[in-house]
Structures are given as structure tokens and as C-alpha cells.
Amino acid sequence: MIEKKRIIPRIILILQALLRRLPLHHPKLHMISEELGKRMAGYKGEKALDYTLSFLDPKKYNILHDLRLPRNSHKDSFFQIDTLLITSKFILIIEVKYLAGTAFFDPNFNQLIQTKDGIEQALPDPTVQIKRQESQFINWLSKHGFPNITIYSCVVMSNDRTIIKTSPDNKTLNKIVIHRHSLLEKVKGLEDSMRIESATPKDLKKLIRTLKKQHEEQNPSILERFNIEEKDLLNGVICEACNHRPLVRKHGTWFCLKCKSRNNNAHIQALKDYELLINSKINNTELRKFLVVDSPYVAKRLLQSLHLPTTGIKKGKQYILLFDESRPRKHK
Numbered sequence: 001m002i003e004k005k006r007i008i009p010r011i012i013l014i015l016q017a018l019l020r021r022l023p024l025h026h027p028k029l030h031m032i033s034e035e036l037g038k039r040m041a042g043y044k045g046e047k048a049l050d051y052t053l054s055f056l057d058p059k060k061y062n063i064l065h066d067l068r069l070p071r072n073s074h075k076d077s078f079f080q081i082d083t084l085l086i087t088s089k090f091i092l093i094i095e096v097k098y099l100a101g102t103a104f105f106d107p108n109f110n111q112l113i114q115t116k117d118g119i120e121q122a123l124p125d126p127t128v129q130i131k132r133q134e135s136q137f138i139n140w141l142s143k144h145g146f147p148n149i150t151i152y153s154c155v156v157m158s159n160d161r162t163i164i165k166t167s168p169d170n171k172t173l174n175k176i177v178i179h180r181h182s183l184l185e186k187v188k189g190l191e192d193s194m195r196i197e198s199a200t201p202k203d204l205k206k207l208i209r210t211l212k213k214q215h216e217e218q219n220p221s222i223l224e225r226f227n228i229e230e231k232d233l234l235n236g237v238i239c240e241a242c243n244h245r246p247l248v249r250k251h252g253t254w255f256c257l258k259c260k261s262r263n264n265n266a267h268i269q270a271l272k273d274y275e276l277l278i279n280s281k282i283n284n285t286e287l288r289k290f291l292v293v294d295s296p297y298v299a300k301r302l303l304q305s306l307h308l309p310t311t312g313i314k315k316g317k318q319y320i321l322l323f324d325e326s327r328p329r330k331h332k
């Protein structure tokens with residue numbers, strides 16, 4: 001069964017929020033939408049893999065998506081696994097790549113050369129990446145008391161139309177890199193080749209619990225990376241119908257001066273943007289500035305209507321912008 005679901009990566013939500021909140025001619029817009037495009041392709045590839053995995057017997061296979069686990073030797077350093085398939089006989093680490101065109105695996109220089117529309121681009125070799133993940137995961141397992149489980153790993157090319165190539169002397173590539181539609185066959189092959197169960201149901205339960213507990217969601221500091229400051233971001237509630245901003249608060253609803261539409265909940269997306277880009281907590285003054293609302297009473301009513309958890313009292317009261325229960329995070 002699916003023990004840890006795949007959700008839209010936070011970085012995608014952040015990049016989308018950033019595109020909404022930058023002025024039309026901001027010099028970084030192009031770089032940001034390019035990055036978003038790459039991330040979306042990756043996510044699309046992972047979703048395609050999920051479809052393939054849905055054909056596996058849920059009683060036999062435990063699946064965990066998007067794990068980010070601490071590395072043993074380095075404090076505050078993590079390694080990531082796209083998908084982990086856990087059975088009583090073995091664990092399979094899956095790295096997903098979604099590429100268009102031709103993918104040439106160059107074993108001599110450890111690079112992946114993608115050719116698309118006649119343009120060549122060198123990318124890090126995922127077969128090297130996955131070997132590194134494998135050794136990090138083996139370390140992690142032994143540290144947490146699961147030393148005897150057999151580990152395999154593979155790179156799944158998730159776009160059915162990718163042409164996979166390598167040099168003629170590279171005979172082992174097809175053991176590591178496979179197309180998405182060969183994955184079920186590979187899993188069955190591994191299953192059949194192993195006689196002995198390397199973990200009891202009790203071990204597996206404990207392992208899955210430990211993995212979920214050790215997973216830590218990433219909160220990438222995108223503003224820093226693109227060298228964008230909070231003051232560069234556009235304030236105000238955005239009209240869902242015509243993208244005009246700021247909407248004005250009128251008779252207990254949001255009103256668009258441009259297209260004249262009304263919306264009761266348009267502030268929720270704005271506060272999600274605030275959480276994604278600025279801070280996970282907000283007070284009355286900050287809300288008024290960001291939503292362009294004058295009245296502290298209106299701001300207070302808006303905040304109270306969301307039933308958010310709070311910290312502090314009176315002037316120090318802050319509301320924790322927690323909209324989605326599936327993304328528990330640590331708050332500063």
C-alpha cells in the first residue's frame with residue numbers, strides 16, 4: 001500500500017506564488033518560469049511512475065514517495081529518494097527521470113547527454129546519483145537497526161518516448177536504467193530471484209514508521225536563491241477572474257474594481273502566497289500590509305475566520321499559516 005503519498009512539491013508551489021507576486025517586467029521572471037517548467041516535468045514523470053506502480057499488489061508492496069532523510073555523517077545534511085518500494089524480500093530505490101528526446105549515458109565521463117530538437121545538454125549521470133543514494137540509504141538502515149535487508153536501485157525513465165542510448169561497451173546499463181513500462185517486470189524478476197525473506201512483517205512496520213518519522217520536508221529559500229527581497233513582491237489580494245490586484249474589501253467580501261466580480265475567499269490564496277514566500281506566521285499589522293487592508297478589525301475578523309492555530313497574546317499574537325494538514329513543518 002502507499003505509506004507515504006506524493007504531493008505537489010513545495011518548490012513548485014513557491015515558484016508559482018513567486019510568479020504571481022513579481023511585477024510583469026521583473027528581470028528574474030524568465031529564469032523562474034524556466035525553473036518551474038523543469039520542476040513540473042519532474043513531477044509529471046513521478047506521477048506517470050505512480051500510475052505504473054498502481055498495478056502492484058498493495059498487500060505485498062509498501063510504497064513511500066519523496067523521502068528526505070538525514071545523512072549519518074553530516075549534521076543538517078539530507079539525501080532524497082524519489083520512490084522507495086519495500087517488500088519482505090528486498091527494498092528497491094527508484095530514481096525517476098522525465099526527459100524528452102534522446103538520453104545518451106556516457107560511462108566514461110559520468111554524464112547524461114540529452115539531445116532535444118538538435119540541441120545537446122549535459123546532465124549529471126543518474127546512475128552515479130542512485131549509487132550514492134543507495135550507499136547513503138544502507139548507512140541509514142544500519143544506523144537505525146535494519147542491517148540485513150537486501151537493497152536494489154534503479155533509474156526509471158518515465159517519459160515513454162525517451163530514446164535511451166549508451167556506448168557499445170556499456171553492457172550493464174540496462175540493469176540500472178529502465179523504461180517505465182519495464183518496471184513491473186523488473187520488480188517481478190527481483191521477487192522471483194529471491195528465496196529468503198529478509199524482514200518480518202514486524203520489522204517492516206517498524207522500518208516504515210521510522211522512515212516517516214525521520215523524513216523532513218524541505219523548505220527551500222527561493223527568494224534568497226534568486227536574490228529577490230520581500231519588498232520586491234507585489235502586495236494585495238489577486239482577482240481570480242482577471243488577475244487584477246489589489247481587490248478591495250467591501251461589505252464583507254472582496255470586490256474587483258476592474259472586472260466587478262466578487263469573491264469571499266480570495267484572501268486565502270494571498271495568505272498561502274505569504275506563507276510560501278515570506279513567513280509561516282503573520283500578525284495583524286503584517287496582514288494589513290500584505291492584503292492592503294486598512295482596518296485592524298477587518299484584519300482580525302479575516303484571521304479569526306480561518307481558525308488557524310496562534311502563538312503569543314495581545315499585540316504579540318501571531319497566526320500560524322497552516323492550510324494543508326498534509327504538510328506538517330517546523331515553525332521558526
Ligand SMILES: [Zn+2]
Pocket residue numbers: 239240241242243244256257258259260261
Ligand atoms: Zn477582476
